[in-house]
Amino acid sequence: xxRQPYLPTYSHATFxxxxxxxxxxxxxxxxxxxxxxxxxxxxxxxxLILAAVLKANTAGAVAVFLxxxxxxxxxxxxxxxxxxxxxxxxxxxxxxxxxxxxxxETQRNDLAHGIFxxxxxxxxxxxxxxxxxDVALLLDVSETTRRSLCxxxxxxxx
Numbered sequence: 188x189x190r191q192p193y194l195p196t197y198s199h200a201t202f203x204x205x206x207x208x209x210x211x212x213x214x215x216x217x218x219x220x221x222x223x224x225x226x227x228x229x230x231x232x233x234x235l236i237l238a239a240v241l242k243a244n245t246a247g248a249v250a251v252f253l254x255x256x257x258x259x260x261x262x263x264x265x266x267x268x269x270x271x272x273x274x275x276x277x278x279x280x281x282x283x284x285x286x287x288x289x290x291x292e293t294q295r296n297d298l299a300h301g302i303f304x305x306x307x308x309x310x311x312x313x314x315x316x317x318x319x320x321d322v323a324l325l326l327d328v329s330e331t332t333r334r335s336l337c338x339x340x341x342x343x344x345x
Contacts, residue, residue, distance in 0.1 A: 204304035215313045240268045
């Protein structure tokens with residue numbers, strides 16, 4: 188199932204967010220790990236696609252592609268090779284393929300770089316949030332706590 192918003196139904200449920208929370212859902216943690224691990228296969232297939240588009244020595248093209256560490260550079264190389272060797276419908280299809288790849292890559296990156304959590308009220312799920320949303324939550328909680336402590340009136344002993 189794709190990511191779902193945290194439903195209002197669970198707005199008052201207790202939840203925990205942090206690196207050790209996946210230990211509480213090992214089966215789901217394994218699925219997350221598999222999704223992330225499969226990306227290496229996707230990158231290998233992209234290297235093979237570059238070799239095919241270039242009609243080049245496969246080992247050499249794969250080595251060059253994999254030597255490029257920057258995702259943007261890899262995509263630029265694929266686009267340049269396609270524009271130089273493909274035309275018409277084949278170029279359109281290749282462009283659509285790269286758009287789809289970018290979408291899936293974004294989802295993979297979100298998963299790999301997200302913050303996970305669990306809620307007792309949802310035992311068959313894990314929670315996921317972005318780092319920026321988690322930081323915003325932490326800062327909000329910190330500010331609320333600070334205000335609460337600052338507004339507390341000290342009591343005088345008699």
